[in-house]
Amino acid sequence: MRVIAIVNQKGGVGKTTTCVNLAACLADRKKHVLLIDLDAQGNSGSGLGIDKKSVEKSIYDVLIRQQPLTEVMVKEQRKHLDVVPSTIDLAGAEVELSTTAERELCLRKAINELKEKAEEDENYKYDFVLIDCPPSLSLLTINALAAADSLLIPIQAEYYALEGVSQLLRTVELVRAALNPKLHIFGVLLTMYDSRTQLSNQVYEEVQNFFQEKLFHTVIPRNVRLSEAPSYGKSIVEYAWLSKGAAAYSNLAKEVLKRAGMKR
Numbered sequence: 001m002r003v004i005a006i007v008n009q010k011g012g013v014g015k016t017t018t019c020v021n022l023a024a025c026l027a028d029r030k031k032h033v034l035l036i037d038l039d040a041q042g043n044s045g046s047g048l049g050i051d052k053k054s055v056e057k058s059i060y061d062v063l064i065r066q067q068p069l070t071e072v073m074v075k076e077q078r079k080h081l082d083v084v085p086s087t088i089d090l091a092g093a094e095v096e097l098s099t100t101a102e103r104e105l106c107l108r109k110a111i112n113e114l115k116e117k118a119e120e121d122e123n124y125k126y127d128f129v130l131i132d133c134p135p136s137l138s139l140l141t142i143n144a145l146a147a148a149d150s151l152l153i154p155i156q157a158e159y160y161a162l163e164g165v166s167q168l169l170r171t172v173e174l175v176r177a178a179l180n181p182k183l184h185i186f187g188v189l190l191t192m193y194d195s196r197t198q199l200s201n202q203v204y205e206e207v208q209n210f211f212q213e214k215l216f217h218t219v220i221p222r223n224v225r226l227s228e229a230p231s232y233g234k235s236i237v238e239y240a241w242l243s244k245g246a247a248a249y250s251n252l253a254k255e256v257l258k259r260a261g262m263k264r
């Protein structure tokens with residue numbers, strides 16, 4: 001079970017879009033995926049067609065009420081893809097968590113339990129657990145960093161693309177030192193890339209100089225289909241499988257599998 005947190009404290013850089021569509025593309029390649037929505041906005045659940053109003057149990061119950069992930073997840077929201085949704089309750093979780101013992105480790109405990117459960121029940125055996133993080137370096141994000149094996153960092157191809165990255169990396173260092181020594185960067189993904197602009201090309205070079213081989217060869221183009229798909233509750237491969245966005249996330253899934261040393 002590879003646990004990958006999709007993290008960047010900047011909002012609007014493509015975390016949720018990446019989480020939803022990478023999850024769907026990995027699932028299409030017959031990998032078993034669990035998507036955990038850790039953002040109170042609940043957009044990665046709704047992006048896969050989960051109606052926020054109908055969610056009865058969520059990641060909030062896991063973090064605050066110690067319910068197992070298996071109790072709150074939506075099984076097979078899509079073939080091979082299960083989802084732990086979030087609700088707006090999570091906005092208050094930050095404060096509630098701050099008074100709990102080992103408040104940084106609530107998600108890790110839940111994922112460890114899930115790993116144990118998976119030993120006896122095939123239904124909970126996952127190749128990938130993807131965590132969609134909120135746009136902050138809050139206690140929720142720390143929970144994700146403490147629970148994950150690795151990080152996928154989406155970076156938007158724009159001016160000041162690397163702004164905030166050093167703060168993120170400092171936080172990662174702190175978490176590594178105090179809570180999670182194995183934590184590493186799985187990959188850095190350039191999003192909303194526009195090959196026609198010089199800016200995008202400059203940003204690509206800048207990010208590559210900084211992250212070297214951590215940068216994925218796949219870049220995600222700016223593609224209007226990617227921004228439309230969530231309002232239909234569909235991943236890009238269901239909404240517009242011939243779009244550039246679908247091709248890009250499908251390539252990303254291939255590259256992720258290659259990096260993970262897995263077939264296809």
Ligand code: ADP
Pocket residue numbers: 010011012013014015016017018043135191192193220221222223224226227228230
């Ligand atoms: P984050 O989760 O980091 O806040 P989102 O994934 O929600 O970012 O993306 C922010 C906005 O940009 C959303 O409206 C989304 O639909 C849109 N968006 C994300 N990626 C792309 C893309 N490659 N092309 C066009 N629009 C995109």
Ligand code: MG
Pocket residue numbers: 015016017039043133
């Ligand atoms: Mg988001």
